[in-house]
Amino acid sequence: MGKISIIGAAGTLGATCAMCISLKDFVDELCLIDVNETLLDNHVMDFENAFPSKTIYRGSYKDLEHSDIIIITAGVPNRNEVTSRTAYLADNIRIFNKIGEQITKYAPKAIIVTASNPVDILNYYLFENFGFNRSQLIGYTLNDSLRFEWSIRKILNINHKNVIKSPVLGEHGNSQVPLFSHVLQNNSKLVFTSEQKARIQEELQNWFVRFNSLNIKRTTGWTTGVGISQIVHHLLHDNLVSTIGSTILRGEYGFSDVSIGVPIIVNKKGVQTVLEWDLEPSERKAFNESVQKIKTLIEENKTLFVN
Structure with a gap:
């Protein structure tokens, strides 16, 4: 059994990842983090009822401690007129800068799975800027x-x-x-x-x-x-x-x-x-x-x- 943390857990990607992971028996603790705390609380209350035997909660960056895996789904909102994932690059790098600092501080050994776009560049950004080992970083494709x-x-x-x-x-x-x-x-x-x-x-x-x-x-x-x-x-x-x-x-x-x-x-x-x-x-x-x-x-x- 493991501890999974999801950064960006109130959004579409984060919430659906939390749901699909919670349906499995290999995770018993799920830490959910998002700047939209009200929406996240809504999800957490629902998850608690759906999975009463699991520990699912709204966390802060400090709660990343002891995470086995950190999933990053945070990013700028999806825009319908965009036809290329690279359009989100500048804004998402600014978001990833803060996330990278917090992971380095609280869970430097965790495996990090990035699902935010553009995945390839953001995964490389974490490697280049924060000193994570290659083995720790996976861009989800x-x-x-x-x-x-x-x-x-x-x-x-x-x-x-x-x-x-x-x-x-x-x-x-x-x-x-x-x-x-x-x-x-x-x-x-x-x-x-x-x-x-x-x-x-x-x-x-x-x-x-x-x-x-x-x-x-x-x-x-x-x-x-x-x-x-x-x-x-x-x-x-x-x-x-x-x-x-x-x-x-x-x-x-x-x-x-x-x-x-x-x-x-x-x-x-x-x-x-x-x-x-x-x-x-x-x-x-x-x-x-x-x-x-x-x-x-x-x-x-x-x-x-x-x-």
């Missing part, structure tokens, strides 16, 4: 892989009983790289026609814009909640498990000084290994371009990295 699976199932009309593994690497954003070469159905390689690939890509490329065009001021809370609860489960156990997440590269795939979505091995000690998969030439080219995009954004916004 599983939504891309879940969405890839949804698109595959939709286009190919795959039965729900079939197990699909559908990894997406690269930026958690427009330059993400769906790896058709590594898609598995029931542990066997799934082969696509050119037409199928094109239709699946079209679904993926249009999804974000279509979602925002609904003009509803919320983000993908339930998808994130489901994926975050999976990650938390892996991070509370000794067993080594393969997943996808944004991590700091140290020469893997030929890159360093960047955080990007790659296959990683994790357990209760955090990120243990970065797996270097063989990629098809087109996938490798797209991945390289995605890394360069993140590195360029980091360089262009270096002034924001200064505390």
Whole structure:
């Protein structure tokens, strides 16, 4: 059993993560933090009734002490007109500066899972500015892989009983790289026609814009909640498990000084290994371009990295 703290817990992402985690039996203490204390109190009172055997409470930054995992979902509110996650960068770095200081003060050894956007740059910001170990930091990107699976199932009309593994690497954003070469159905390689690939890509490329065009001021809370609860489960156990997440590269795939979505091995000690998969030439080219995009954004916004 572990202690999980969520910073930004009153918002859509934070509240849905809290709900999905609370439904699992591997967490018995949930510390919820948010600047909107009234809304958070409303959530906490509801959670207390829904999960009377668990310890769920509104905390302050001091209550981060003894956290096994800290999930950051705090950030500027979602704006419908925005079609790129990088639009939130400057405002969210200012928020992350305070959060990083508080985690360093009260829970410097905790594993930190960042779900705020732009994930890759914010994860790198925590590494660059606060001295956390690479193993402690994971940028949450599983939504891309879940969405890839949804698109595959939709286009190919795959039965729900079939197990699909559908990894997406690269930026958690427009330059993400769906790896058709590594898609598995029931542990066997799934082969696509050119037409199928094109239709699946079209679904993926249009999804974000279509979602925002609904003009509803919320983000993908339930998808994130489901994926975050999976990650938390892996991070509370000794067993080594393969997943996808944004991590700091140290020469893997030929890159360093960047955080990007790659296959990683994790357990209760955090990120243990970065797996270097063989990629098809087109996938490798797209991945390289995605890394360069993140590195360029980091360089262009270096002034924001200064505390």
